[in-house]
Structures are given as C-alpha cells and as structure tokens.
Amino acid sequence: MAEIGCRYFNGYKPCGLNDVCDPSCPSRDIVETRILIIHLEALGAVLRSTALLPAIKRKYPRSHVTWLTKSPADGLLKNLKEVDRILTLQTENILKIQGLEFDAVLVVDKNQMIGGILKNIIAKKVYGFIVDAKTGAILPATLAAEELWKIGLSDEIKFHVNKKSEVQLATEALELPYQRDPYQLVFSADEQKLVQQRRQMWAPKNEILIGLNTGCAGVIPYKKLTVDFQREIIGHLSAQLKSSSHNFNFVLLGGPEDTERNKEIAKDLDVISSPTELGLRDGLCSTAAVDIVITGDSLGMHMAIAAQKWTLAWFGPTCAHEIDLFDRGVHIMTQATCSPCWKRSCDKTPMCYDQVLTKDILQGVLKGIDWLTSSTKPHSSATSYSPHP
Secondary structure, three states: OOOOOEOOOOOOOOOOOOOOOOOOOOOOOEOOEEEEEEOOOOHHHHHHHHHHHHHHHHHOOOEEEEEEEOOOHHHHHOOOOOOOEEEEOOHHHHHHHHOOEEOEEEEOOOOOHHHHHHHOOEEOOEEEEEEOOOOOOEEEOOHHHHHHHHHHHOHHHHHHHOOOOHHHHHHHHOOOOOOOOOOOOOOOHHHHHHHHHHHHHHOOOOOEEEEEEOOOOOOOHHHOOOHHHHHHHHHHHHHHOOOOOOOEEEEEEOOHHHHHHHHHHHOOOOOEEOOOOOOHHHHHHHHHHOOEEEEEOOHHHHHHHHOOOEEEEEEOOOOHHHOOOOOOEEEEEOOOOOOOOOOOOOOOOOOHHHHOOHHHHHHHHHHHHHHHHOOOOOOOOOOOOOOOO
16 A cells, blocks of 8 residues: 655655555655745845744655745745745646645744635644735734734834844744744755855965945845945954965955945955855855855855854844844944834935944954854854854
C-alpha cells in the first residue's frame, strides 16, 4: 500500500528516494500537520520571516510547510529544508492551494489580498491576521496578534512604547515559541563556491572587506545616505584605519536600482563595485563575501543579518528597536529629533540622513574588527551559512 501521507509522495511519479513506496521505505516521513505561511512582501520582511521557521518546527515537528509569497521574494527562500513547497502569487498556484486543506495558516502580512486567499482555501485554524469581509479592514486572527496589530495603529506605541523586535512580535502573534531564532539562509554548493571566488578576488591578501549597501527601495527613499556622504564615509574610514594592523578593501553593494548610484560613489575612489544586475541570490553571495556591512534599514540590511555579517545599520525614518542584529552589529541613530517618523515624503532641512555621524560609523567598524578577530563568536544557526571569518 502506498504511503500517501509521506512527505515525498506525490501520486503521479516515483519520489526518487526508494524503488517501492510502502511502510518499509527508509525515507518514509509521515506528515502530521500541514502549514501554510502567507507572507507576500516586502523582500526584506520576507527574508526576516525565515526566522520563524525554527519556531514552526518546534511547535509542529512533523509538519509540511508551504510558503506563499510574491515573486521575486521566492528566491530568498531557496534551499531551506524547513520549507517543502514555495509558491508565488500566480493564478495557477492559487488554484493549487484552493484544493488543499491546511491545519494551520500563518498570516504575516497585513494585506487585503489575504482576504481573498483565505476565503478560497480550507484552513482549520488561522493565526496572525485576517481581513474583515465587509470593510476590508485588517484584524487580528487571534488574541495573540493583538499586540502587533495595535502597534501598527499607534505611532506612540510603535515609536516609543514597544521595545520588541519585529521577529519577536511576529513569532508571538503567530502563537509560536519565541527563542530569538536567527534568519535562515542556505546557499547551494555553487553559491558557496561563488562566495569564495569573490572573497578571493576582492581580498587577495586576506583584507577585511567593508561593504556599503548604498541604496534602498523607493517606498521610503530617505533610508539611504547621499552619494556625497557615502564617498565621505569611505574617505574618512580609509584615513582613520591607515594606522590599523589590518588591511581593508571597500565593496559597494546594491541592486539594479543602485547601478548608476554606485558608479557615482566609486568615481576616483579605490573601491570594488559588486555586480548589481544579477538578481537576489547573487546579491546574497556578494554580501556573504564581505566581513562588515554599512547599511540603512533595507533589504541589504536584512541580507547582511541573514549572512551573519557584522552589520552597522543606521536609522532615520524607521524604528531601530524593531531590528534584531543578533549581537553581530550596532544600531546607528540619526541626530534628527523627529526620528522615527515612517514618512514617505519629507522636506525638512537638514534631512535625517544628513545627521548621521561619521564617528559613530568609525566606532561601529572598530567594534566589528574586534568581533571579527575575537576567538569567540555569538552562536550561529546550524541552517545558516557564513563562510568567514
């Protein structure tokens, strides 16, 4: 009798793990709970939500996990052993899940599209957020999600009262056991080889590589420093670190929207420009190849955290306390008294990004050097990958 409840059984072709599908199969893995994670966007938030996976497996140890997201965020989830099926928000994939029954649906997004998705699937229990059918308003699915829900409704609570990270808030909202689990990131063998190749090319004399993530998404454009200021940072760090016993190289990181910007920053400076047009996974490889990352609150910051790099994250419009650097970095605060604000447009002078101090960045880099050269490092997740040091 075929083991239709096995994780690897699909019903139309051999799974490839054994010649015979029966209870004697050594790869037999019976699923007890079927989970659907719905986290559609944004890219950095989806990567951050990989930290939920260890908690999901603690609560549901014999679970089959499907993750529904928007392309290209699915690229951030590759190779994760805790995720059995990754689906993007396309008609054919929605049709697939409409015919399936899930024991638990974990909704991370506060997004009206969730209402339509939930209406057309069989879900025994929903955690996180739901959509009111009459008003379209986002509501907590259970009492556990009320804290995170209320934070979103009050600037006072979000900016000044709450002290929990987004990872902790989301874990608790989904009624999962919180243990400060790190982001989950696994590179393929080819990607690991690429990381090492870039490392060797960019640091032929084993230099310390300082990466600057130069941009951010267009939703809140004030989360990136100006071209002139980033050039100033490179010059300031070069001058201050000359007396160090370590050699340094600077690497400009970013995506397609940062290509021209990085050319402006690099002009007449001794820096390395990483590829910016080769996709998310390639960007992750570049981030993994460096040692220290200077960044705003952006996808690049989440990539650095996932790759377990020493991360100097500066904050102006957004809330530093929501970002857990897992003892591998420092939060650098703007001197602007109006921070945080979460505004998408602003005409104040000077801007918050003009009020980040270079001395704070230097001190953060020096702390990073101490961390890199320390004989003891904070605990790393077994499912994460960090090639050096």
